[in-house]
Structure formats: C-alpha cells, structure tokens
Amino acid sequence: MKIGLRILLGYFLIVGVAAWLLMNVFVEQVRPGVRFTMEDMAADTALLLAGVVAADVRDNRYGDGMLARLQAATQRPLDAAIGGVAKQSVGYRIYITDVRGIVRFDSAGKAVGQDYSRWNDVYLTLRGKYGARMTREIPNVEASTVMYVAAPVRDGERIIGSLTVAKPISGVKAFIERSQRKVMEWAALLLGLSLLIGVAMTWRIMGTLRKLMVFVADVQAGRKAVMPKLGSSEISTLGHALEAMRAKLEGKDYVETLMHTLTHELKSPIAAIQATAELLEEDMPPEQRRQFLATIQAQNARQRDLIDKLLALVRVEKQQRIDEAEPVDIASLLQDVAGDFRARLEARELQLEVAVDDTPHVRGDVLLLRQALGNLLDNAIGFAPRGSTVRMAARIQGGRLEVSVADAGPGIPAYAEARLFERFYSLPRPDGAKSTGLGLPFVHEVAALHGGSAGVVNGEGGGCHAALLLPLHTERINNT
Template sequence: MKIGLRILLGYFLIVGLAAWFLLNVFVQEVKPGARSTLEAAMNDTAQLLAQLVAEDVKQGATDPTLLARIAAASRNSDYRITITDEKGIVLFDSAGKAVGQDYSRWNDVYLTLRGKYGARMTSEVPRDYGSLGMYVAAPVRDGERIIGVLTVTKPISSVQGFIERSQRKILKWGIVLLGLSLLIGVAITWRMASTVNKLMVFVEDVQAGRKAVMPKLGSSEISTLGHALEAMRAKLEGKDYVETLMHTLTHELKSPIAAIQATAELLEEDMPPEQRRQFLSTIQAQNARQRDLIDKLLALVRVEKQQRIDDAAPLDVAGLLQDVAGDFQARLNARQLHLVLDADSALQLRGDALLLRQALGNLLDNAIGFAPPGSTVTMAAQRSDGHVEIKVCDAGPGIPAYAEARLFERFYSLPRPDGAKSTGLGLPFVREVAALHGGSAQVVNGEGGGCRAALLLPLHAERIASA
C-alpha cells in the first residue's frame, strides 16, 4: 500500500472516530440538557406557586380566584398543577382529573412530604412516549411544617421538537465539519504523497544511473532528507567516478606514452635526417592523440556530471547542421567526401547549442573516418512523433556484430580504414548529451549498407511558418 493511501486512511480513521464520538456525545447531551433546563424552570414555578397557596392550604380551603388564575396560567403554558394535603390527597387539579385521589405514593409527593427533592417522569398511558410528562414538586409550608405538596407537570412532547431540531442541527454541522476535515486531510495527504513520490522518482533515477535533477520539495523535513540524499549521492558518485576515470585514463595513456618514450630513445642514436623527421612526426602524432584524449575526456566528464541544461534556447535545426558541416569542411575536402544536408528550415527545438554541435560533430567525425574516399555522407533532420530525429549516414563498412553492443562504452573504438585509432569517447559524449536533452542516441547499420547514427530529441517547439 502506498504511503499516501496509508496517511489518508490513518487520517480518515482518526478524524472519523473523533467526529463520531463528539457527535454522539453532543447529540446525546441535547436531550438531558433540555430536560435539565426544563426541570429547573418548573422547580422555580413550583416554589413560587407553593408560597402563593400556602395560606389557603393551611386553612383547609383554596381561594377560587387564585386557583382560577393558576389554572389559566397552566393552560397558557402547558403546565398542569396539582395540590395535595399533607396526606397526599389531591385538593386541586388544574386539569380537573385527579381531585380526591391519593398521590402519596408518587415520588414527587412522597419525597417532598419527607423534606426531599421530589420529581418524576411518568407516562399517563403506559408505554406511550407521547404521553410522557415531567413532574416537579415543591413543599407547601406552614412555617417549618410541610402541610401539602404543589406539583407542576409539563409534557415532554412540548420540548421534543426543540430537542429534535437541535439534534438535527448538530448532526448537519457535524457532517459539514467532518467533510471539511476530510477535504483538508485529502489536500494535505496529496501534498505529502506528491512530495514523497517526487523524491522516490529521484531516488529511482539515481539508482538506475539516469540523469536525475533534485526536484523542488518545499521546506519540509522531506526536502531536508532529499538534499541529504543528493549530497550523499554526489559524494559517492564522485568517489567512484574519479576512481574509474583515473584507472581508464591511465590505461589509455600508456600506449602513447610508451610510443613517445621509445621514439625519443631512438632519436638519441645517429640516423638519417629523413628517418629522424619520421620519428619526430610520430612523437607529434602521439602527443596530439594524448591531447585529443584529454580534451575529449574532460568534455565527457563535464557532460556526465551535468544533471540538467540551465540555458536551453530555441535552436534552428537546419542552421545547426550547417554550422557542424562548416566545422568539418576541411576534413571532408581532404577525404574527397560529398556532404548532403536535408533539414526543414522551419524545424526548431530547444536545447544547448554548443553541446548539440559537439555531439553532432562527433557523429560526423566518425562518418568521415569510416566513409570511403569520394563517397557521400548525409546529415538529415525530420520530425518524428513529437521528436526531432537527426541522422548522420555514411557508406562505410558498417558495424561488426561483435561491436554492436559496445559502441557506447567509454574508450571502446573500432579501427578506421586508414589505420587511425579514435579515443573511444565520442559516442559516450553523444549519449550523455542526448540524455541531458531528454532524448536518446542510436548507432546501427544502414538498410543499404554503411552506418546510420541518430539523435532522437524531444520537440519542445512546434513548427513555425517561414517568413
């Protein structure tokens, strides 16, 4: 399971459980809270009325005018008021139902006559919640002596609508808050998962040896981790790279150094001027080979360590091919080769002009070295499925089967028809430049013979109309 999904599920579980408990508590507290408020109001009413009727109950009679006012007040407020004597016999009932009945066993009357707080909830019709009423009693006193009980009754159904409305409102806003919390959770999780995924892609690219640029990870702990991984990668790769580079460079320089040393020793002997000039030419050639090797190796090192192109710009592909052709015109003439350029003048791409010029120069240099004198070399560019494909084709002997898989290895080269030996760094350089531009390089045998080298580069700019 992906880390983003784990975070989202964990967040959803925590928020969901918290919301369920809170909503459950609030909803369940509405009913007792409303009843507690109602009971307090009824108790105040009962205490006040008990004081008003105390003198009448003491004299064994009740003032009809007072009772009429009490009865009218109870009808207007959904209250039912009963008054009992000290034995619990009902003296007055605003509903006119229970006069003369014995209420001494009901909790409200029973507890109040004994100096305690008396209240109860009872349904007038058994098991009928709609007839449930709350009974709150207050003592009718003659000094310190309790001479009766006044009970105020109110049906629960009168506040049930308020309770249900409050519960619905709490549930509604609770669900809204839960939804907002989940949306916030999804946004935070998506951001975290996106950041982690960027870091994972970077790590996978590094592990696979591909060009990898440290992504923007914000200012979180994940960003700190990413920069730490980047620094560690740079140190480890730098150490391994230097060790490999020094080993291969030492191996490649052994031959020219040995040749120069042997030739220099021979020059110490007496020899004809013509032979001396030949040996000096050998020294100069080997020295030039060393210089070429070092220059190309340094160029390869720079492009291999480079992870991205910082100054990409729009490039005219046809113009780029013409520039490369101009760089090698002298060599083409020396080999009596005819160069054909075929590129749409409106075809453009974005990239580093210098690197692409060097890469195409390496491909053209190989084509010139392997093409038979007097033959034709072709450089062509065309659009292919959202890419620009630049091909360099020659009519040379082609690639032997044993060398096809090793062409892009550093320092690996094939002997040229004229006996010259290349550095074996040109094609690795081409491959790195292609990778920097998000593309690829390929060298294969041509369908009609010879060799076909190609750069496949993403087309970042659409064709534009020629002026």
C-alpha cells in the first residue's frame, strides 16, 4: 500500500471514528432529551390544571363547569405545522382521581370509575410525592408507550385527589426521527468534507514526496540532479538533509580539501628529506652526517605521525555511533593517560597533577577517550613552560562530567580562538616545533560520538584550559 493511501486512510479512519462516536452519542441523547423535555412540560401542565380544577373537584362537579370545558378543549381539532410536522389534534389525555384513587374524570371518557390507586402516578401523588410512570399500551411495542405525569389536587393544604396528564410518546416520535435524520445528514456531510480535505492534504503531501523521490532516484542512478523546491515543510528539511548527505557521501569537497591540505603539509618534510639526502651524497665529517641522518629520521617521523593522525581522524569522522559503549572508570583512565606521557613530562621537567572527584562512571569507548585526552595532554606539554605544572581534573559540571587539562603556557591568541578545531590548523609551540593540527579536531569528533562537546579557552590565571564534556552514565549516548 502506497504511503499516500495509508495517510488518507489513517486520516479518514481517525476523523470517521471520532465523527461516528460523536454522532452516535448525540443521536442516542436525542430520544431521552426529548422525553425529559416532554415530562417537564407535562409536569408543569398537570400542576397548573390541578390548581384550576381544584374547586370543581372539591365540589364533585365533574360533568360541568371547568372540567366540562377542559374535556371539550381536548377534543377540538388542530391545524398546525410544528417543525415541519403536521399536528391535527391535542395529544394530552387528562384524568382525575379522588383521594382513594378512583377515576372520577377522564377526558378520553374510558376509565371513569376504575381504580388507579396502584398506578405510580396516582399512588405517589396521593402521598405527597412526585408521581410519574411510563406504560406501554400494547405489551412489547415500544411505540405504544405513554407518559403519565400527575400533580396533587389540593383543598388548601389537604390533598383531595390527583390530576394526571398523559402524553403518548408516539406524538413526539416524528420530532425525534426528524432530529436524528438531521443529525445523520450533517454527520454524512462532515465525513464527506473530511474526506475531501484528506484527499487534498494527501495530494499535496504526495506531490511534494514525488518530487523528492524523483530527486532520490536520480541521485541513486548517478544522474545529475538539482534539489527541487519543496516549500517550507518538514519534507523540505528532509530533502535538504538528503542533499547534504549526498554531498558528504560523494565526498568531493571532503576529499579535495583533504588531499590539498595533506599535500601541502607533506611538502615540507619531503623537501627536507630530499635536500638532506642530496647533501649526504657528498663527503662530510661523521658528526655532520649523523646530524643529517637525525634530520631525515625526524622528518620521516613527522610524516608518519601526520598520516597516522589523519587516518585516525578520518576513521572517527566517518563513524556515526559507538556500537558497544561500556562503563569507563575516569580515575583509571586519567592515570593511564598520565602513564602514556610520563617520559615526555620528565623530559620537559613538568609536574602533572591529577584530581578526580568522586564521580560516577560514564559510558563510551575507552580507547577513543584515551586518545582524545592524550591529545589534550600532548598540547599542554607542548605549550607549558619548562618546570611548570600541568593539571588534569575530572568533576561534575552542569549535569555533565568535565575532564579538563590546564597548562601555564602563553594561552590562545585572539586571532586563533575561532580556528582551534579546524583540520591542520596549529599554533607554533614555544620550542619552535609544529604539530599536525589534527589533535583538537580528533578530540571534537570523539566528544560528539559520546554525545558531549569539547572546548578550549584561556585560563583565568593565564595558560590554556581544554575540556572534554561527557554525559553521565544515566544519559543516552549518541542514539546507542
């Protein structure tokens, strides 16, 4: 099933179910609502009539006076159209009982003399309560139901009888059916409009998706493809993301920049090796020869270091996630990094202080973290004045674990602050040595893989403060 059809069916299903539930509840409430209204009106009518005929009932005048006029009024024909429904007769039947429950007056003339004392309307009313009942004139036939609502006939405060107003439910059936029919018509119209809106929305979404699918097909086939105009929707964002992924996958800009910079960086050591090798062809004192050989070895080591770090950087840049994150003991990790650089620290007469708070473990790749912290410590050693102290510390900062390396060197010049994490960008060290410029980019990529970040700033008291910020072990790491 195509995505457009799935969207349309899902939308229509949601709207349809919601409309059906709403209309079903509404329709089901129409019938009892009308009945409650009818009962309310019947109760008012019974109460008013009971007050009007109270004197006739007290004087036992059931065949003349007000009751005679009331009976005549109920038999008069009508010619009315109410809500589109024709009405030709009075729907009320009125009967009155004495205090014993014996019917003494019946506007329909069919129950006079009968004992109604056990019917709820009469029984409850004669006892000062609200009396009403619903009775089917024909058993098991819902349409024959008649509503009876009674009110007490009083002589002062004394109850001398009951007056019941009866109204067949069939009299309002036409109104109920008409209301239900209108509700269903509007429900059908609502569903129809919802379907049209759904079709329009799906058509528009599918039109945008089709453009994107054509673009993806062209890219997949290796054809030249221009990103289509997709408006400002989320699909447009997806399209631009695919375009960016395409550029990265093809790697044209990446490879071009990488090869250009790598060639530039390798020119110096290659030229130095070649010039030194040419000089070695001549006769020279052994001491000078040893110096030239040392130069060749140093330049070769520089090339090897450059290539190794570049391969490590490319590998971590291409890595999208940490496949198997494991708990990392930061205290042990810092001690291992310190051990890796013990010889360099001693050679430059530097002291290394390691301070670790009682921090929880983090999760990640131990080897990558060790390499990243090694790069930060290597930079600190290169810029720290001889005989000074380098400090490594780990502490919880702002809900994350901050692992920092600080030195007492010259700090970061203002012109270099924005370029520290650029590939191959490096600052000259106090001893004149030049790094590969790949260490901090590597640290940045490792931090991103762990869901964290890296930063380098000037220290408050001078020197440089480099930090690796990592999420704590309870946080999710890079969607793994």
